[in-house]
Amino acid sequence: MSNWPDLDRFLQTDPCDAGCGTAMELLHVYADLAAADPAAAQRRYPEVAAHLRACGPCEQDLGGLLAAIRPDVTKP
Amino acid sequence: MWRYVGDHPGSAGGRSRDASACASVAIMTVDSPANCAGDGARAPDAESEQWVRALSGCGAERDRAVTALHEALLRVARAEFARRSGQLRISGPELDDLAYQATADAVIAILAKVGQFRGESRFTTWAYRFVILEVSAKIGRHFWRQPHVPLDTADWDRLPDRLGLDPARESEWRDLARALRRAVEGELTDHQRRIFIALMVDGVPLDALVARLGTSRNAIYKTMYDARGKLRASLVANGYLHESR
Ligand SMILES: [Zn+2]
Numbered sequence: 102m103s104n105w106p107d108l109d110r111f112l113q114t115d116p117c118d119a120g121c122g123t124a125m126e127l128l129h130v131y132a133d134l135a136a137a138d139p140a141a142a143q144r145r146y147p148e149v150a151a152h153l154r155a156c157g158p159c160e161q162d163l164g165g166l167l168a169a170i171r172p173d174v175t176k177p
Numbered sequence: 178m179w180r181y182v183g184d185h186p187g188s189a190g191g192r193s194r195d196a197s198a199c200a201s202v203a204i205m206t207v208d209s210p211a212n213c214a215g216d217g218a219r220a221p222d223a224e225s226e227q228w229v230r231a232l233s234g235c236g237a238e239r240d241r242a243v244t245a246l247h248e249a250l251l252r253v254a255r256a257e258f259a260r261r262s263g264q265l266r267i268s269g270p271e272l273d274d275l276a277y278q279a280t281a282d283a284v285i286a287i288l289a290k291v292g293q294f295r296g297e298s299r300f301t302t303w304a305y306r307f308v309i310l311e312v313s314a315k316i317g318r319h320f321w322r323q324p325h326v327p328l329d330t331a332d333w334d335r336l337p338d339r340l341g342l343d344p345a346r347e348s349e350w351r352d353l354a355r356a357l358r359r360a361v362e363g364e365l366t367d368h369q370r371r372i373f374i375a376l377m378v379d380g381v382p383l384d385a386l387v388a389r390l391g392t393s394r395n396a397i398y399k400t401m402y403d404a405r406g407k408l409r410a411s412l413v414a415n416g417y418l419h420e421s422r
Contacts, residue, residue: 105350107341108357109418112409114402122395129306133298156398158383162309165260169253169305 115155119148124159132166225300232291246287249301250308251280257312264316264382266323275319279311286311317384333358336378353417360411369404372397 124131131149134142143150153160221229231242254276258265265272286307294303336357342350361373375381376397387394412418 105340105342105353105418108353109409111340112405112412112418113421114406114409118402120395120402121398122393125306125310125394128309129298129302132306133302158313158394161261162306162313165253165257165309165312166302166305168256168260169309170299170302 115151117148117151118155119146119152121152121156121159124149124152124156125162128159128163128166132163132170135163136167136170219296221294221296222299225294225296228300228304229291229294232288243284243288246304247280247284250283250304251276253305254279254283254308254312257309258316261312261316265319267319275315276312279308279315283308283311313384314388317382317386318388320382320385321389333378335380339377339380353412356412356415356417357408360408364407364411365404369400369407372400373404373408376401 119127127146127149131142131146131153134145153163228242228246231238232246233239234242255273258272258276258279262268262272267275283304287304294300297303337344337347337350337354340357342354361370365373372386375386376383381389383394383397386397390397409418413420
């Protein structure tokens with residue numbers, strides 16, 4: 102274990118990381134799944150999940166999309 | 178900004194993780210969703226079908242659908258700008274104007290691409306994605322209209338804070354910070370160094386850099402991804418970080 106966990110985590114790269122392009126293309130699919138079951142979305146798209154853990158801007162977009170669809174999700 | 182705090186899959190598996198588990202996934206360089214979502218298409222739900230039919234049609238029904246789409250997207254844009262207001266130093270009519278611009282751009286894109294909707298999600302989620310991405314792009318472009326530290330000032334004293342290095346422990350990390358800077362200057366390509374310094378030293382948000390360089394978020398992320406790997410390898414080789422297990 103590093104003495105500098107934040108720096109270490111920042112420099113770690115995950116070979117499964119899909120990159121921003123794929124994550125942005127799949128954001129709507131991932132968001133619908135994640136709104137119902139976040140773990141299921143991670144299982145279905147592990148490469149997008151890996152990217153969202155490492156990329157602030159894409160994670161922020163997902164947050165915005167989840168906030169936008171939340172009222173729809175609760176609609177009868 | 179970059180996520181270097183909190184859970185990261187690298188800490189569990191890191192660079193040694195078996196990439197074969199993701200072998201079917203296009204890593205980094207492929208923008209097309211076809212490789213990842215080819216099996217995601219399904220028959221749209223009734224409400225989504227209705228949206229697509231109305232927006233693909235003509236006359237009063239289409240006009241009503243476009244108006245409804247605009248109203249829905251404007252609500253989302255306003256909410257998203259409000260959620261991210263900390264990244265902007267504007268409010269009131271100026272902020273609302275940005276929301277209208279993001280909405281208008283998203284509506285144009287959606288009308289051009291509605292035939293490409295494949296039912297992988299609900300139509301509204303697919304449509305909202307357009308406006309969320311427009312909001313991000315607008316915030317990125319707006320960064321350069323605010324008073325800010327100019328690009329290329331390269332004040333390296335700000336880097337430790339961005340990397341979560343506690344000032345109270347400076348005597349412990351001083352050598353590490355020097356080694357990191359040496360690696361940035363010696364191991365990275367000119368392009369990687371420029372991107373690293375803009376994001377991590379100058380603190381330019383990624384989407385702002387996208388706007389400034391006229392490139393894509395993916396291209397900058399890929400550059401940083403490669404740079405991060407090089408820097409980590411250098412710090413491991415010099416004994417500052419442990420090899421991943
Ligand atoms: Zn990203």
